[in-house]
Amino acid sequence: MPYSDIFKDHLANPRNAGELPDANAIAEETNPVCGDRLRLSLRIKDERIEAGRFLAYGCAPTLACGSALAEMLEGSTVEEARALTRQEVIDAIGGLSSRKQHAAALAIEALRKALDEVADR
Amino acid sequence: MPYSDIFKDHLANPRNAGELPDANAIAEETNPVCGDRLRLSLRIKDERIEAGRFLAYGCAPTLACGSALAEMLEGSTVEEARALTRQEVIDAIGGLSSRKQHAAALAIEALRKALDEVADR
Amino acid sequence: MDHSATTPIDSRVVDAMMPYLTQRFGNASSIHQFGQEARAAVDKARRQIASLISARANEIVFTSGGTEANNLAIRGVCEAAQAHGRHIITSAIEHPSVRGVLEYLEKNGWTITRLPVYDGGVVRIEDVRAAIRDDTVLISVMMANNEIGTIQPVKEIGALVRATRESGQKHLSFHTDAVQASGRIPIDVEHVRCDLLSLSAHKMYAPKGTGALFIRRGVRLFPQQIGGHQERERRAGTESVPNIVAFGKAAELAREEMDQRQEQTERLRDRFEEKVQSRIDDIVFNGDRRRRLSNVSNISFRFIEGEGLLIHLDMQGVAVSTGSACSSGTLEPSPVIKALGRDEELARGAIRFSFGKDNTDEDVDVAVEAVARAVESLRSISPLARESLST
Amino acid sequence: MDHSATTPIDSRVVDAMMPYLTQRFGNASSIHQFGQEARAAVDKARRQIASLISARANEIVFTSGGTEANNLAIRGVCEAAQAHGRHIITSAIEHPSVRGVLEYLEKNGWTITRLPVYDGGVVRIEDVRAAIRDDTVLISVMMANNEIGTIQPVKEIGALVRATRESGQKHLSFHTDAVQASGRIPIDVEHVRCDLLSLSAHKMYAPKGTGALFIRRGVRLFPQQIGGHQERERRAGTESVPNIVAFGKAAELAREEMDQRQEQTERLRDRFEEKVQSRIDDIVFNGDRRRRLSNVSNISFRFIEGEGLLIHLDMQGVAVSTGSACSSGTLEPSPVIKALGRDEELARGAIRFSFGKDNTDEDVDVAVEAVARAVESLRSISPLARESLST
Numbered sequence A, B: 001m002p003y004s005d006i007f008k009d010h011l012a013n014p015r016n017a018g019e020l021p022d023a024n025a026i027a028e029e030t031n032p033v034c035g036d037r038l039r040l041s042l043r044i045k046d047e048r049i050e051a052g053r054f055l056a057y058g059c060a061p062t063l064a065c066g067s068a069l070a071e072m073l074e075g076s077t078v079e080e081a082r083a084l085t086r087q088e089v090i091d092a093i094g095g096l097s098s099r100k101q102h103a104a105a106l107a108i109e110a111l112r113k114a115l116d117e118v119a120d121r
Numbered sequence C, D: 001m002d003h004s005a006t007t008p009i010d011s012r013v014v015d016a017m018m019p020y021l022t023q024r025f026g027n028a029s030s031i032h033q034f035g036q037e038a039r040a041a042v043d044k045a046r047r048q049i050a051s052l053i054s055a056r057a058n059e060i061v062f063t064s065g066g067t068e069a070n071n072l073a074i075r076g077v078c079e080a081a082q083a084h085g086r087h088i089i090t091s092a093i094e095h096p097s098v099r100g101v102l103e104y105l106e107k108n109g110w111t112i113t114r115l116p117v118y119d120g121g122v123v124r125i126e127d128v129r130a131a132i133r134d135d136t137v138l139i140s141v142m143m144a145n146n147e148i149g150t151i152q153p154v155k156e157i158g159a160l161v162r163a164t165r166e167s168g169q170k171h172l173s174f175h176t177d178a179v180q181a182s183g184r185i186p187i188d189v190e191h192v193r194c195d196l197l198s199l200s201a202h203k204m205y206a207p208k209g210t211g212a213l214f215i216r217r218g219v220r221l222f223p224q225q226i227g228g229h230q231e232r233e234r235r236a237g238t239e240s241v242p243n244i245v246a247f248g249k250a251a252e253l254a255r256e257e258m259d260q261r262q263e264q265t266e267r268l269r270d271r272f273e274e275k276v277q278s279r280i281d282d283i284v285f286n287g288d289r290r291r292r293l294s295n296v297s298n299i300s301f302r303f304i305e306g307e308g309l310l311i312h313l314d315m316q317g318v319a320v321s322t323g324s325a326c327s328s329g330t331l332e333p334s335p336v337i338k339a340l341g342r343d344e345e346l347a348r349g350a351i352r353f354s355f356g357k358d359n360t361d362e363d364v365d366v367a368v369e370a371v372a373r374a375v376e377s378l379r380s381i382s383p384l385a386r387e388s389l390s391t
């Protein structure tokens, strides 16, 4: 149960919270089991993520993963973003007990969905 | 379980322990359940108990009751001795929990047996 | 602000137990003087506990806590009464230690009726009456709930059980879990007429790991922890003398200071609720506000989830609980709040604030500020909050 | 002189637990910082206990004492394994908390084989081997006896159980009650190969009311105290944080000071036995003297009964036990001594002297004098002593 300091900091001071008015990739994922929600909005230009914002509802790991993910995405290429793993998100918030790792999975799913949206166009 | 101070004193400093070489009433009772034994020897003259001694083996209440009884008997009349009750013995050692009262019963039985022995003659 | 989870140990209680942590280390089962000293201390504590609830000392059995008291009461009575029936009535909002044992019995063929508590979090006596069957052997309804503090109609249930028993259903018993109620409201087992009543030391400013079960004289119960003559054969195991002494002292203090503690926590709680209500929108108070312990406030904050709020508050030095302390390791929404008919979102957004005798006005004001900040921050990232704005 | 009944709390142990009786009062189930602080303290203690017996921390479950550990081990394993058989092997000299649970199971249809211990008080491995049946699911044999201190062949039993399991009898488990052994002889669960092992804090200079059960990874066991997520769902109930911290510290000290304590008590015990033997006739030492704990001496004094001797000694400030501390409230002769084949008189005249790390030569000498005086006085009023003289 103990959360890392960086985890708590993401919670107390979320990075990149909100929605982008000029996003060109938006996706929301819901965890069907617990109802946690994560919404990502990205502004992608020339295969690079210029800006990323998140909104999240649910247990603390979901919020922290959203914040960490949005922060990691900004400035990265779409290719880099596609390669992002669940573990990288987990590491970014200082680790998660195995029972909580579904939060990072939700984040990665939301990201893939958002990226697929761009690719589909 | 807590025993009274007078009880403990009877144990540490038994009164009238031993056997009378010139006893004219001797009786021993055994508790068939636990094997406790109490032996009384009395010297009775003119319906009065001139001397009384006890020997006892068994749980602490049996020893204390033996000591208290022998002490109470000395100087009393046979009639008084016959009238002695279990409760008087119990009171003399400062009380006994109900589970231990069989020790006083054993003492009274030994006493009756000794007195009967004299009467039978 | 989390005094329902546990309380700090009163310094007077620590003082009372100290001799038993140092020189007076006897085993209460030993015949010699060290043992007798321990035995006397345990028996004194037994009288102190008995006196808190107007019971007789020999009706008190010490346990390792409220959980064991509940286990012993329910399993013990059910084992003894099973020849007469295998039906139990309880409420939908019992502590996990009651809920858990009943689920275990259910798996073993018992039938459990769980009474609703409606939106106020209080069981209705008509429902209890209607639920009694010929084969009902136990009614277990808590005195006061651990999450929302609501006080159940235990006196009415006690009278009903007594009447049912008198009308021929001899093997019906009434157990009440008074772990949260004890020390917070007056308890009188003659008044409540319960057959069994559970207590826990650590909710009363004494150490964790000690509790007690009141077992009314004449009530048959099978011991659960076996193998020793302690506690008149009702609970084996070397008694935790220092903790028991502490528990006894705490009970004595609780009795003496009951009114004062009640007034104090009620004042703080009301101050807190007024301020929160004036500062924060979209909140819902959980549990009948007129019928609850003076020290508890349970509030659901819309659009956000309790755990995040808890961590936020913790970082600001304010300790609170989501759901029951015991089940907060898992993230299921509180079954208690759900039993009030609240939707999933409100159940997940419920936070329990619980005040103690040593809290101050300033603590309350700090907490209100912290809550306002945390709620604002979490709502700013919540998609639910956004959606509610746009509709 | 009664360190097998209980031990004084080491002042270093009191110091370690004090912060958890004062500022650090959190509930280890709470998520906030007070809770996490408590959780961390409990986990540290878990590692300390594990390290005393070379186990892994997650194999340790905290309980309310040795009695609960034994109950949980036996009832827990038997409930889990009953589909595979209902036969248990044990020794004739187990502690009442093992004996009691097995008698309870026997009443519920289980078959119990109680192995003899012969005049040395030690189980024979051939007997264990011969007793194993296809439906045996548990062997429970204590590591060291509480009355006579004899050490059982647990390593051999462990190897036998392992071999039996490997030959196909998968559901056979081995439990050992190490309450008296712990802190007194080195214990290594890899060496012993037991599946379950019970410990109790108050025999190791920590407070009464706390114990632990080692449950080897993979061993299936049904929890007995239900209704909370504590101890990885193996034992519900708020953890007794201060006591657990104390227990952990005591385990650490026991490990560090094991050799020294062993030597010290052995020297005192031998001094005592030599002196008693030279001063008092008609005594019998109980239990194999080469194969026992270094701190225990159990002696039967002919012609007299233990309780009187105990009270005599108590009045002289010397605390001892007759029979097991837990059953000394009743006056039945010790079943342990009877199991050695001693007659009733010797069984009733048995006294346990048990030494601790803080005893001195002077304590021993005082005790010897006291024993000599008390035995002389009691024999002077014993009809048995008279009879023996006259024959």
Ligand SMILES: Cc1ncc(COP(=O)(O)O)c(C=O)c1O
Pocket (backbone or CB within 6 Å): C004, C005, C064, C065, C066, C067, C068, C070, C095, C097, C142, C144, C145, C146, C177, C178, C179, C180, C200, C201, C202, C209, C210, C211, C325, C326, D236, D237, D238
């Ligand atoms: C209502 C209620 N019952 C029982 C318990 C369990 O008591 P303990 O923590 O002593 O095991 C609690 C503690 O959270 C409680 O609130």
Ligand SMILES: Cc1ncc(COP(=O)(O)O)c(C=O)c1O
Pocket (backbone or CB within 6 Å): C236, C237, C238, D004, D005, D064, D065, D066, D067, D068, D070, D095, D097, D142, D144, D145, D146, D177, D178, D179, D180, D200, D201, D202, D209, D210, D211, D325, D326
């Ligand atoms: C061998 C043995 N097992 C178990 C126990 C019971 O432990 P506790 O006193 O912690 O309940 C004892 C204590 O007397 C013991 O000596």
